[in-house]
Amino acid sequence: MSKAKSLTITYLTKATYASLNGSDKEVDNISSVKKIRKNDGKDYPYCSSQAVRRALREQLSVMGFELSEGVTGEKEKGAATTKCDPQAYIDDDLFGFMNASATTVKRTSPVRVSPLVAITPYLGELDFATNYMSVSAGGNPNIFETEIHSGYYCGTILIELDRIGEKSIGDKYELELSAEDKIKRTLALVDAIQNLWTVGRQSRFLSDVSPKFVCASLMTVKNPIFMESIRINDKDELNVDLINNTTKDFSNQIIHSCIGERKGFFSKDTDEFTTLGECFENIRGWIKDTYSNKQ
Numbered sequence: 001m002s003k004a005k006s007l008t009i010t011y012l013t014k015a016t017y018a019s020l021n022g023s024d025k026e027v028d029n030i031s032s033v034k035k036i037r038k039n040d041g042k043d044y045p046y047c048s049s050q051a052v053r054r055a056l057r058e059q060l061s062v063m064g065f066e067l068s069e070g071v072t073g074e075k076e077k078g079a080a081t082t083k084c085d086p087q088a089y090i091d092d093d094l095f096g097f098m099n100a101s102a103t104t105v106k107r108t109s110p111v112r113v114s115p116l117v118a119i120t121p122y123l124g125e126l127d128f129a130t131n132y133m134s135v136s137a138g139g140n141p142n143i144f145e146t147e148i149h150s151g152y153y154c155g156t157i158l159i160e161l162d163r164i165g166e167k168s169i170g171d172k173y174e175l176e177l178s179a180e181d182k183i184k185r186t187l188a189l190v191d192a193i194q195n196l197w198t199v200g201r202q203s204r205f206l207s208d209v210s211p212k213f214v215c216a217s218l219m220t221v222k223n224p225i226f227m228e229s230i231r232i233n234d235k236d237e238l239n240v241d242l243i244n245n246t247t248k249d250f251s252n253q254i255i256h257s258c259i260g261e262r263k264g265f266f267s268k269d270t271d272e273f274t275t276l277g278e279c280f281e282n283i284r285g286w287i288k289d290t291y292s293n294k295q
Helices: 049-062 090-095 179-194 240-249 276-292
Strands: 006-018 035-037 043-047 097-100 104-107 111-113 116-118 126-131 142-147 149-160 213-219 254-261
Touching (some): 006 179, 043 149, 049 090, 049 111, 090 179, 149 179, 179 276, 213 240, 240 254, 254 276
Antiparallel strands (some): 006 149, 006 213, 035 043, 111 149, 116 149, 126 142, 213 254
């Protein structure tokens, strides 16, 4: 049995002019973005983990995978669910489900996703717009504003490799995939991560949130070790020492590790880091080796 239990990927991206994940309106004519206030007293926008998971699902659909369609809850006021068939559907396998009908059938997601949180604070920028559709209906133009943000965002995805294509004792569903199918599904997820594209608010605020910098490790434990280890200063310089120290601190639990950057994207390339494309190719190789070596 392979010693690999998880693959952790922490990634950095940049949104130049974005409204990634809207929250409730603060007032009638302002559409706000979701924010968290950190201990420095400043507000930092974020794209929720639910939105990131939805984005990954949609990318899998774009790549040609059939997704598990939503099913109306059987009970009155019951929540909608998927078909709850991880053997047939990649998203039920990767992202889990819960059906609390006559008997509860659930699968905890083996893909753990953090929110995509900004490293740079919100500075109060607003996009001013007018909806003229009401004019044609005999009304007045509808003036509204949308909060926008420009800055770096950081997120983490941890994949429980030992649970993809596998069910736990007591699970009330069928799931037993071959090594080949596990490789296929996990590689598809990695492709979706590399080409991450949010589906919300893209008509007017098209944003490229695909990774520009990646810290990845194949681990014998389940620990998102790089989650709090990416720092970048106002000169677009990465804190290389913090990243390298993290790798050293967990060397006993790391099977393979790779740091990749989009060369030319930051103010200065780091010679010891590989290219982003090479890093993702390394990750794909780890996945193939992990499942191919299982007996």
